[in-house]
Amino acid sequence: MIRVALVGNAGIGSQDHQNSMYRPAFERHPRFELVDTAEEAEVLSIAVPLAERGTAVADAIRAGKHVLADKPLAATLAEATEIERLAAAHGVVVVPAHHQRFGAALRSAIAAVRAGRVGLPWNVQCDFVVAGGDPAPTGELVNFGLYPVDVLRALLGLEVHRVHATGTPDLVTLLLDHEHGVTSTVVCGRVPALRDVPPGGLAVHRYRISGSHGVLAVDARKPALQVRTTDTFGPVWTGPGTVDVLLDVLAAGIAAGRAALGPHDAVQAQRVIEAAQRSMAVGQPVAIGQPVETGE
Amino acid sequence: MDRIGIVLVGAGFIADAHSGAIDADPRATLIGIVDADPARAAAFARKQGGIRYAPDLDTALRWPGVDAVILCTPNDTHAPLGLAVATAGKHLLVEKPLATTLADAHRLADAFEAADRVLVAAHTHRFYDYGRAVKQTISSGAIGRPVLVRLAILGGWIWPDWSAWVGDPERSGGHALHNGVHLLDLATWWLGGEPTGVYARGRKQTAAELRIYDYLEMVVSYADGATAVCEMSRAHRPGSLAQRELLVAGTAGIVEQGWDGESSLVFGEAGTTTVPAAGGNGFAAQLGAWLDAIGGAAPAMPVADAVRAVALGVAVEESIATGKPVAVTA
Structure with missing residues (x-):
């Protein structure tokens, strides 16, 4: 058995993912x-306030602990990049909680796309729309944005080099240019x-992957039953939980010395989110630059 | 009451939809057909029971009983032919886009205002069942103030061959003007806001040699902070599976219709295809609204909206060319 300690029970705004999820x-x-x-x-499961998270994760790595980190991994790209470097230097596994990519329909979709089922992908459309709950004081781009950005990266295996963002902090539209002309x-x-x-909960969570030889339409709220009663009508998830699969990845990563999801994924997502923030501020597309230089 | 006499100009495939609408409306009658190809004009006239036909508009405008014109010709002819209709003092229903340049769109609007005749551009999606149902839902206040439109029209048919005028940007104005304006107008009509900017991306997916973008992603920003994300595609494969998807998010709810929201599915040996549900005739509803406006009612598709759609389409093409957001002023 792998021994885990829970560190913190806070997040963005009123979030307590430690007790509700991890x-x-x-x-x-x-x-x-x-x-x-x-x-x-x-292993330390770290869910401290976002402003403190980067430091807490870095301290855990220096102490030789593996880490499950609430998302986002850190508040800034510089912190996330430093965590990536530290994790490699200390030989520990750091898994950011990008658990949405482990939805059952999405895991199959990722495998199908990477196997060429739609030919060469040239466009992906995604809606990640949450209904109700407490609005994030950081804005939902910082809160949720990394989830679909991370899924896109897993689907395409392509980095983003240009970002245009528009809309409002509550409901943002990201237009991403990936390698090979994929949008x-x-x-x-x-x-x-x-x-x-x-x-x-997710009111809409879907992806349409268009390729040279076909289209894959993914409703990421599946697999689910539709249950109707006198008072309610809604889905009942039938697949394995996304956080359960996240922990499978963590356990496998600890055993192998390298996890299928790591700080580099968080760094790449954070690059996109910060570019989107800059784009929102200036009203223009923003090119994603070179990695931030850090050093210890 | 005398029927409104109509001349159809352009005997291409869309003329059948317009003539069918005329046949279905007791207030209108089809006087004749004009096509630059005399044989095609004659064939269309015979199919309509022997109506008049001519190879040029000037001749048709002198036929007795002509009150109005429906223009179904290539987009670059809309301005010169439309101005001739205004000069002759006839009403006009012109296929979208109103014109291929903003200057021509304003010229047409001014000419018809001066002639005191009704000018309507055929933004037919406003008259389709789904378009009206979404508008009515928003207008009812059920979802609060709309802040986001997601609208995608994908697949379906592709241009017939390399000689098709729609593939020539000089003639069609580009795909944003030819088909993109449908979505740009519909989303803007649903939202009810004033567009302020466009950011768009285009792709030549079917063939690198295409001169127009067969896939368009058009994002419109509005003065009230709303956003419209519109996709128009003839690039999706298989072309046999036409798809339309929409999502409207408001401050108090959402409206959705998925790609299969209006259709049944056939799972056949040749693949999967949709069977759209029978419904209202959008062309007939559009014609009826035009006839209403000729009779004095407020137009369901105001000229200013048609001009704005041209401004948005032009901005889309500019944004694709420059890779930057473009401010919109109609």
């Missing part, structure tokens, strides 16, 4: 056991509470 997932996972102190633990558009944010969508 704790129950660790408790039910067959490869992990919770311990009371960081000293006893091999994508992401609508991401929060709309008011909707009947039969749990507060903070």
Whole structure:
């Protein structure tokens, strides 16, 4: 069993992903056991306020701990880049909680696209729209934006070199230019509470991947049953939980010394988010530059 | 009441949709057909039971009983032919776009205002069942103030061959003017806001030698902070599976129609195709609204909106060419 200590129970705004997501997932996972102190633990599950997160993760790495980090991994690209460097230097596994890419429909979609089922992809359209819940004081671009950006990266295996962002902090549209002339558009944010969508639940989460030889339309809210009662109408998820799969990845990464999802993924997502913020500020497309230079 | 006598100009495939609408409306009658190809004009006239035909508009404008013209000719002819219709004192329903340049769009608008005749551009999606249903839902206040439109029209047919005028940007104005204006107008009509800027990307997916973009991503920003993301595509494969998707998000709810929201599906040996549900005739509704306006009603498709659609289409082409956002002023 891999020993895990929970560090912090805060996030952006009123979030407590530690107790709503990570704790129950660790408790039910067959490869992990919770311990009371960081000293006893091999893994730290870090969900401290975003402003403190980069420092907390860096300290854990220096202490030789593997890390599961709430998303975003850090508040800035510079911090995320430093965490990537530190993790490599200290030989520990750091998994950022980009768990949406592990949705059952998306995992199949990623495999299908990478296997050429639609030919060479040339465009992806995505909607990631949450209904209700507490608005993020940072704006939803910082809160949610990395999820679809991370999924796009997993789907295409291509980096983003140019970003144009428009809309509002609550509901933003990202227009991304990837390598090889591939384009994508992401609508991401929060709309008011909707009947039969749990507060903070995904009202729309879909991807359309257009390729030279076909189109793959993915409703990432599947697989699900549609359950109707006298009072309600809504989906019941039937696939494995995305956080459960995230912990599978963490356990496998610890065993192998390298995880399928790591700080580099967080760095690349953060580049896009920060470019989008700059684009929103200047009203123009922004080219993503060279990696930020850091050093310890 | 006398029927409104109409001349159709251009005997291409869309003329059948307009003549069918005329046949279905007791207020209108088809007087004749004009086409630069006399044989095609004659064939169309015979099919319509022997109506008049001519190879030029000037001749047709002198036929007795002509009150109005429906123009279905290549886009670059809309301005000169439309101005001739205004000069003759006839009403005009012109296929979209109103014109291929903003200057020509204003010229037409001014000419018809001076002639006190009704000018309507055929933004037919406003009259399709789905277009009206979304507008009515928004107008009812059910979703609050709309802040986002996502509209995609994908697949379907592709240009017939390399000689097709729609593939010539000089004649069609480019795909943003030819088909893109449908979405640009519809989204703007739904939102009810004033467009302030456009950012667009285009792609020549079917063939590198295309001179127009067969895939358009057009993002419009509005003065009230709303956004419209419009995709127009003849690039998606298979072309046999036409898709239309829409999402409108408001401050109190959302409206969605998925790609299969209006169609049944056929899973056949040749693949999967859609069977769209039977519904209202958008061309007939459009014609009816034009006839209403000729009778004095407020136009359902105001000239200013048609001019604005041209401004948006021109901005899309400019944004694609420059790679930058373009400010919009109609």
